Amino acid sequence: MAGALSPATTTLRLIKPFSAIALRRLSLFHKPKTPLSISLPPFSSTAASVPLSRRASCSVISSAITSGEATKTETLEKKMGEFRKKIKIVDIKGGPDEGLNLLGETVVVRGWVRTLRVQRSVTFIEVNDGSCLSNMQCVMSSDAEGYDQVESGLISTGASAWMQGTVVSSQGSKQKIELKVEKLITIGKSDPSFPIQKKRVSREFLRTKAHLRPRTNTFGAVARVRNALAYATHRFFQENGFVWISSPIVTAADCEGAGEQFCVTTLVPTSGEAGDSPVNAIPKTEDGLIDWSQDFFGKPAFLTVSGQLNAEAYATALTDVYTFGPTFRAENSNTSRHLAEFWMIEPELSFADLDDDMACAAAYLQYVVEYVLENCKEDMDFFNTWIEKGIIKRLSGVAEKNFVQLTYTDAVELLLKAKKNFEFPVQWGCDLQSEHERYITEEEFGGCPVIIRDYPKEIKAFYMRQNDDGKTVAAMDMLVPRVGELIGGSQREERLDYLEERLDELKLNKESFWWYLDLRRYGSVPHAGFGLGFERLVQFATGIENIRDAVPFPRTPGSAEF
Numbered sequence: 001m002a003g004a005l006s007p008a009t010t011t012l013r014l015i016k017p018f019s020a021i022a023l024r025r026l027s028l029f030h031k032p033k034t035p036l037s038i039s040l041p042p043f044s045s046t047a048a049s050v051p052l053s054r055r056a057s058c059s060v061i062s063s064a065i066t067s068g069e070a071t072k073t074e075t076l077e078k079k080m081g082e083f084r085k086k087i088k089i090v091d092i093k094g095g096p097d098e099g100l101n102l103l104g105e106t107v108v109v110r111g112w113v114r115t116l117r118v119q120r121s122v123t124f125i126e127v128n129d130g131s132c133l134s135n136m137q138c139v140m141s142s143d144a145e146g147y148d149q150v151e152s153g154l155i156s157t158g159a160s161a162w163m164q165g166t167v168v169s170s171q172g173s174k175q176k177i178e179l180k181v182e183k184l185i186t187i188g189k190s191d192p193s194f195p196i197q198k199k200r201v202s203r204e205f206l207r208t209k210a211h212l213r214p215r216t217n218t219f220g221a222v223a224r225v226r227n228a229l230a231y232a233t234h235r236f237f238q239e240n241g242f243v244w245i246s247s248p249i250v251t252a253a254d255c256e257g258a259g260e261q262f263c264v265t266t267l268v269p270t271s272g273e274a275g276d277s278p279v280n281a282i283p284k285t286e287d288g289l290i291d292w293s294q295d296f297f298g299k300p301a302f303l304t305v306s307g308q309l310n311a312e313a314y315a316t317a318l319t320d321v322y323t324f325g326p327t328f329r330a331e332n333s334n335t336s337r338h339l340a341e342f343w344m345i346e347p348e349l350s351f352a353d354l355d356d357d358m359a360c361a362a363a364y365l366q367y368v369v370e371y372v373l374e375n376c377k378e379d380m381d382f383f384n385t386w387i388e389k390g391i392i393k394r395l396s397g398v399a400e401k402n403f404v405q406l407t408y409t410d411a412v413e414l415l416l417k418a419k420k421n422f423e424f425p426v427q428w429g430c431d432l433q434s435e436h437e438r439y440i441t442e443e444e445f446g447g448c449p450v451i452i453r454d455y456p457k458e459i460k461a462f463y464m465r466q467n468d469d470g471k472t473v474a475a476m477d478m479l480v481p482r483v484g485e486l487i488g489g490s491q492r493e494e495r496l497d498y499l500e501e502r503l504d505e506l507k508l509n510k511e512s513f514w515w516y517l518d519l520r521r522y523g524s525v526p527h528a529g530f531g532l533g534f535e536r537l538v539q540f541a542t543g544i545e546n547i548r549d550a551v552p553f554p555r556t557p558g559s560a561e562f
Contacts, residue, residue, distance in 0.1 A: 109136050114127065140184065316523065441480060466498055487531070
């Protein structure tokens with residue numbers, strides 16, 4: 001497989017294929033395709049709104065209990081109203097006939113006004129509720145109930161509104177149906193200073209309005225694709241027998257050993273304004289050092305950079321587990337690739353080696369990509385037109401192509417022979433940069449995903465299993481077009497003596513890892529796992545260039561607004 005994909009100009013050795021065991025495991029992970037579309041309940045005009053009397057049942061019960069007017073029996077007889085799914089624009093327009101099956105039906109639309117065009121005999125109001133990219137075009141004549149709210153200016157861009165009307169065929173070419181409004185209610189008016197108007201604004205400007213930017217087409221689409229990727233992530237692991245665990249956010253361990261952690265402390269007085277806290281109020285030892293014994297946890301504590309170590313603990317009891325949660329890194333970097341707060345997906349597989357790890361990572365990526373292409377077609381068409389032309393083709397290639405596998409040593413040889421001037425020089429032992437990774441996957445292997453394995457141990461974390469050569473570790477990075485490294489993983493060091501020796505080499509405090517070492521003392525097993533930055537995955541799936549636009553409220557150096 002890999003050999004056939006190798007460039008004709010290179011003299012690389014044959015790329016080692018996945019082991020037979022890994023391929024068998026891959027077949028388990030990559031189950032036969034089943035329809036991925038989500039079926040919606042049949043449309044019912046009666047479900048468009050829940051009667052007020054039913055919605056208010058909770059307050060009625062509360063009032064009755066408070067006033068003493070109801071006995072316990074009477075209170076129990078007042079049941080909560082049944083929760084019913086709101087009918088949204090996607091339910092009306094999202095089917096294969098784009099709403100034509102609902103012609104003549106009376107429906108209620110709730111949403112925010114995108115545009116308003118008042119003409120002589122009719123008014124057009126474009127409303128969006130965030131359920132899909134498409135707006136609902138609402139057509140309103142002057143004799144409709146509530147038209148005075150249009151005349152008075154209550155209905156404007158940014159305002160929220162409730163509209164009831166009949167679904168009719170559209171006279172325009174942009175949509176097949178529209179709503180002939182019979183009744184309009186303004187829910188919340190919008191001040192004229194609303195910053196997101198019909199004219200296009202830059203993404204840099206929208207980052208200063210992060211609380212309002214999801215009302216734009218781009219960020220609404222990013223949010224929906226992000227949601228689909230999260231759903232598909234849980235679905236993949238749950239279908240394959242993994243158990244989701246909640247790893248702690250506060251930790252005393254540095255998983256990566258890089259020291260770029262946010263400190264969590266109560267030693268700084270928090271009463272009153274934090275800015276008024278005097279430095280001399282921090283308790284100190286006789287040596288003038290910070291007295292961490294008086295801190296909340298009795299020792300230094302930090303925001304986690306990874307849930308991996310905790311996941312390993314549960315993998316030694318539950319076999320296959322995964323974490324999916326926020327992580328933090330105090331790296332003073334203002335690039336388009338870094339965030340201080342980001343989400344990580346980190347599976348851990350017991351009784352597994354590096355081949356199993358790579359098979360799982362490949363199956364996972366193809367699964368979530370297929371899911372998004374199948375279930376977010378309108379949003380993906382938008383990205384393909386306005387964000388990155390060709391993104392659907394690129395993602396389809398990742399979902400369908402075989403993964404190329406080569407060693408770090410082969411990758412370095414390939415880069416040294418490349419007829420390209422790299423900004424960062426290449427030599428064995430260097431950490432590959434994004435430009436190197438993208439060259440390999442985009443140019444050398446024509447857009448195929450590439451997995452590089454067996455990295456020098458000096459550039460990798462302490463927990464990675466040492467290979468027999470003593471120079472490399474059983475680590476792997478998955479490279480994809482346009483992004484470079486998307487997934488990083490390894491077989492973990494399950495041998496106690498090797499792990500202790502590595503901690504000593506890196507001068508890491510073994511006492512902080514006592515419980516992690518215990519996992520090697522009591523029934524240690526070969527195990528492996530990988531980490532995937534979720535925002536990088538969102539970038540990969542949407543074509544969004546800046547990672548700050550792949551998360552709702554980005555946290556970066558000097559910026560913690562919203």
